[in-house]
Amino acid sequence: MGMTMSQKILAAHAGRDQVRPGELIEANLDLVLGNDVTTPVAVNEFNRTGCTRVFDREKIAIVPDHFTPNKDLKAAEQCKQVREFAHRMGIVNYFEVGEMGIEHCLIPEQGLAAPGDLIVGADSHTCTYGALGAFSTGVGSTDMAAGMAMGRLWFKVPSALKFVLKNKPAPWVSGKDIILHIIGRIGVDGARYKSMEFMGEGLAHLSMDDRFTIANMAIEAGAKNGIFMVDEETIAYVKEHATKPYRVYEPDADAVYDEEYELDLSVLRPTVAFPHLPSNTRTIDEVGEILIDQVVIGSCTNGRLSDLRIAAGILKGKKVKKGVRVLVFPGTQRIYLQALREGLIEDLVAAGAVVSTPTCGPCLGGHMGILAKGERAGSTTNRNFVGRMGHPESEVYLASPAVAAASALTGKITDPAQI
Numbered sequence: 001m002g003m004t005m006s007q008k009i010l011a012a013h014a015g016r017d018q019v020r021p022g023e024l025i026e027a028n029l030d031l032v033l034g035n036d037v038t039t040p041v042a043v044n045e046f047n048r049t050g051c052t053r054v055f056d057r058e059k060i061a062i063v064p065d066h067f068t069p070n071k072d073l074k075a076a077e078q079c080k081q082v083r084e085f086a087h088r089m090g091i092v093n094y095f096e097v098g099e100m101g102i103e104h105c106l107i108p109e110q111g112l113a114a115p116g117d118l119i120v121g122a123d124s125h126t127c128t129y130g131a132l133g134a135f136s137t138g139v140g141s142t143d144m145a146a147g148m149a150m151g152r153l154w155f156k157v158p159s160a161l162k163f164v165l166k167n168k169p170a171p172w173v174s175g176k177d178i179i180l181h182i183i184g185r186i187g188v189d190g191a192r193y194k195s196m197e198f199m200g201e202g203l204a205h206l207s208m209d210d211r212f213t214i215a216n217m218a219i220e221a222g223a224k225n226g227i228f229m230v231d232e233e234t235i236a237y238v239k240e241h242a243t244k245p246y247r248v249y250e251p252d253a254d255a256v257y258d259e260e261y262e263l264d265l266s267v268l269r270p271t272v273a274f275p276h277l278p279s280n281t282r283t284i285d286e287v288g289e290i291l292i293d294q295v296v297i298g299s300c301t302n303g304r305l306s307d308l309r310i311a312a313g314i315l316k317g318k319k320v321k322k323g324v325r326v327l328v329f330p331g332t333q334r335i336y337l338q339a340l341r342e343g344l345i346e347d348l349v350a351a352g353a354v355v356s357t358p359t360c361g362p363c364l365g366g367h368m369g370i371l372a373k374g375e376r377a378g379s380t381t382n383r384n385f386v387g388r389m390g391h392p393e394s395e396v397y398l399a400s401p402a403v404a405a406a407s408a409l410t411g412k413i414t415d416p417a418q419i
Contacts (some may be wrong), residue, residue, distance in 0.1 A: 002158040002252025003242060005227050009135040009249055013118040021110060021159035021256075029059065030134075031112055032147040033121030035360075036064035036075070039082045041141035042122055045086075046148055051382065054089050055151030061093035062086050063103035066360045071367035098099035101332025101358040104128040104300035109332055114238055115230045117248035125300050127218045130227035131211035133248060135195075137225045158224040160195040161186075162257040165202030167266040172416045174310075175210030175398040176302060176313055176380065178263070179217045180271040182248045184281030185261075192222035196260060196320035197251065199229040202265045208237045209306040216301045217382050220412055221279040272413055273398035276386045290413040292396060294377040295320075295404050296389075297353075298329025299363045305335050307401040312344040314405035314419055320352035321411035323353055327362060328355045353408070366388045371396075378407040 003011065003018065007215065011019040030267035034042055039062055044360060054060055064083055067075035086094035093112060100106065104125050107113050115133035122144040128134035139153070147153050161181065183190075187210040191210060196218045198211075206214075211228050218226025228234070230248045238246060269283040297303075297311050320326050328348050330336040336358065340347050345355050362369025371377055371390030376397065379389065384396035406416040 001256055002254035004195060004251045004257065005112040005133070005229070005249050006225060006257045007134050007148050007157060007199055009116055009118055010155060018320060019157045021157050021158045024154060025157060026152055026154050027118055028152045029120060029147050029299065030117040031059055031061060031118065031119040032144060033061045033063070033103065033107065033123065033126060034144050035062070035064045035066050035123055036068055036079050036082055038144065043081060043085045045142050045145035047147060047403050049145070049149055051092045051149045051388055054091065054148045058092045060091050060148055060152065061107060062091060063095045063100050063106055064097065065100055065103050065299055065358065066364065067366050068100070068359060069357060073325060079369055086416055099333060101335070102300045102303055102329070104361055105303055105331030106333065108132060108212065109241060109334060111241040114242045114244060114246035115234065116249055119143070120153060124219045125216050127225045128212055128216040128224065128300060130215040130218065130225050130376035131208060132227060133230035135225055135227060138273065143327050158193055158195045160197050160257050161191055162260040163196060163198045164260065164262045165198060165206070166200055166264050167202055167260060168205040169265040169268060172402050173265070173268050174400045174402065175206060175213035177268055177271045178183045178210070178265065179214040180273050180278065180281050180398065181268055182263070183221045183279045184271065184273070188220060188277055188279045189222040191218065193224050196221065196223045196226040197257070198226065203231055204265070205265065208233060209304045212304065217278065220382060230271045231285055231416055268324065270400060270403050270415060272403060275384055275395040275397070276399060278382070280288040280383060284403065284415040287413045291376065291411060292323045292324065292378045292397070292407055292413065293371065293375040294327065294336040294371065295367055296327050296329070296377060296379040296381060297360050297401055297409040298331065299360065299381040300331070301382045303329055303331030303335070304356070304400050305338055307333070307380065308339045308344050310401045311405040312347040314402060314416060315351035315353065315408065316347040318351055318409055320408045322410055324411050326353035326408045328359055329361070330355070335383065362389060378404050378413055380404050
């Protein structure tokens with residue numbers, strides 16, 4: 001029986017010729033990732049083991065991005081603990097404020113993720129790097145501690161779902177719309193502990209940013225990971241960013257998948273996830289009149305340069321509707337600088353948006369954009385659970401940067417084709 005992409009990567013890192021779904025294996029890690037929220041717990045567990053050094057100073061990355069710049073005293077203490085640990089261990093890939101970014105935008109940009117890698121991170125959206133053909137998954141802080149100490153972890157080999165993408169998306173349909181459509185179709189548990197594997201000729205019409213967005217939200221369908229076939233677009237990105245050798249894995253012709261889905265990208269419409277689940281989706285034609293108080297453009301899902309270009313292109317020369325707060329969060333410092341060079345930041349600010357430092361802040365209801373009781377937000381983030389962005393009686397509507405920017409101009413969820 002053949003293996004899927006994910007199974008091949010796990011087998012290689014376990015030193016095995018073959019693995020099977022459900023099997024428990026121990027595999028070597030290429031990267032262990034943590035942030036300012038999850039790393040302090042991992043550090044405490046690491047210290048309890050009595051370890052005095054990490055397994056590899058270059059294969060650990062720590063990015064303080066959730067509550068930074070420090071939002072309060074507790075955040076400051078957490079970041080101090082992380083900073084001191086990183087310095088004490090000599091961790092090469094520690095990114096302080098001023099050089100950091102939102103972790104899942106920063107790691108690929110820094111060339112720390114590549115095809116064929118086995119990556120774990122103490123953050124559920126670590127599955128983002130599957131866009132590059134890596135097996136990448138979120139773990140708990142205790143697992144992060146073990147990974148930092150030993151450089152290997154136990155895994156249960158996942159079975160897989162196959163997604164065959166066909167044709168070219170229509171105007172205003174992006175990676176965000178594609179993944180929201182998929183989650184709406186299979187549900188938030190439709191891929192529970194499975195690998196979501198994406199392939200097909202439709203990939204040729206998806207940018208790397210689209211793929212990062214899709215892989216990022218695999219966890220919202222309950223997946224263990226999301227992973228894309230490596231193609232010319234991937235290799236071009238890797239050549240520009242990667243700093244290490246890599247290996248491409250393709251599924252065997254007789255690889256076994258639990259389910260296979262075909263998606264005709266040409267018929268998809270801009271899609272919005274209504275409260276309080278990413279699976280509660282409607283196309284833009286079915287939305288009705290949903291008034292909003294705030295728009296958030298950014299996050300590890302949609303804070304990349306192409307996202308800012310789309311938003312700025314819609315907002316340029318126009319004004320945000322009075323009474324609507326628009327918050328923009330570039331994914332990294334490099335993205336921020338390029339957006340400045342291209343005039344995107346000026347266009348956004350002139351339209352009435354606020355542009356902030358890279359941070360996860362509002363996405364998790366942490367800081368810099370918390371919603372009050374009864375408020376609604378149109379957001380390019382990845383989750384819209386009860387209280388996700390603030391008060392339990394607030395609401396979050398997930399959408400693409402195009403829909404978010406168009407909605408900022410009208411004060412209600414709006415089809416960008418109407419602007």
